[in-house]
Amino acid sequence: MSATEVGVPDKDPSSPPAAVPTDGPVGTASPPDGRRRRATRLLVAATTAWTVFLVLTVLLTGRWWPWYIVQNTPPLALVAVPLLLLLLVPLARPVRLPLSAVLVVLLLAGAHLAGYGPGWGTATANHPGTPVKVFVWSTRYWQMSDDKDAFYAFLRRQDSDVYLLQEYLYWQGDEPVRIDDSARLRAEFPGYRLSVEGELITLTRLPVVTAHHAPVSGGGDDWYWKGSKFQRTDIRVGGRTVSFYNVHLPVPFHLGNPLKFSTYRALRDRGHWWTGELRKLRADLAGNPHPAVVSGDFNSSWMKLSSLGAGTRLHSPDGSWLPPRSWPVSGFAYPRLWRLDWLFTNHDLAVAGDRFGGGAEFSDHVAQEIRVVVPDRAPSAPSKSTS
Known part of the structure; x- marks a missing residue:
């Protein structure tokens, strides 16, 4: 029995392939899945929170008594936290470039405040006196x-x-x-x-x-x-x-x-x-x-x-x-x-x-x-x- 006889039309070999359904307009990539969206939100929230913490540390350290507990954070954290977030940035693909730029600025600012890198030493050799x-x-x-x-x-x-x-x-x-x-x-x-x-x-x-x-x-x-x-x-x-x-x-x-x-x-x-x-x-x-x-x-x-x-x-x-x-x-x-x-x-x-x-x-x-x-x-x- 042929395909025509059971109601199945013959396929024209010259016809284009059937379109694959997408979740968005043709030619665009599929959006991140739920797990990737959650990771992106978490990284953006963590970066925002760390930015606020760094700004408040500059503004409140030594000036507002409730902040004395918070300011006992080891200076190492000012480098470690933005560095860790930078390592996780690939998980936030939709915003990884702007997020990376913000974290690099936070890393450099934190390293300066914590004393990492050159420029802190002030010794002067052979000074007369x-x-x-x-x-x-x-x-x-x-x-x-x-x-x-x-x-x-x-x-x-x-x-x-x-x-x-x-x-x-x-x-x-x-x-x-x-x-x-x-x-x-x-x-x-x-x-x-x-x-x-x-x-x-x-x-x-x-x-x-x-x-x-x-x-x-x-x-x-x-x-x-x-x-x-x-x-x-x-x-x-x-x-x-x-x-x-x-x-x-x-x-x-x-x-x-x-x-x-x-x-x-x-x-x-x-x-x-x-x-x-x-x-x-x-x-x-x-x-x-x-x-x-x-x-x-x-x-x-x-x-x-x-x-x-x-x-x-x-x-x-x-x-x-x-x-x-x-x-x-x-x-x-x-x-x-x-x-x-x-x-x-x-x-x-x-x-x-x-x-x-x-x-x-x-x-x-x-x-x-x-x-x-x-x-x-x-x-x-x-x-x-x-x-």
């Missing part, structure tokens, strides 16, 4: 749980002209304990002048012009909770007076039960404490006619966004594309992800060397060794023209 070796270190409650002899041997080996040391105290439970190790210090560092301000200690073998002290009224623990969180010592270097600021700003955030109002009150108080001490430091620098070296533990990863004003310059170690990291999340066994220890100078001071290293066996902070050069003469003021 008097060199001063400065050793800066947050000691983790002095030698409270360390081998005392090894601790002092480590400090002596630094052979520095100026020591700026923090956490000159012990800690029991939730209470600071004041200590007096001045006899041992004078024995270990003969010829050095010792100055103590709360839990801050400055040692120097250079002549001290003025050791500034801010008196604290009240007893008990007020020396710690109400005392100044920076110590200023004016020191004679060559023929000039240079102010050395030893800084240990308070921890600006508080972790507690999020269901309790007291947690947010403590977070607010901590944030105001940090901001208030930074404001006092700025004011002192603004009223100080001498060139200044400002260094120590600022308890913030974002001092690039919290200027000290008064013409200060932020310095970072040279020779690496990676940002310096001086503090781990907890204890000694964790990787260091944050830089909490910073260096600023102003006026005509130069930095001939700046590096992190040493002290890990005694403290959770890495020590900082700085070489400052003080020009022999202060720059002359520009003469006023007369008409």
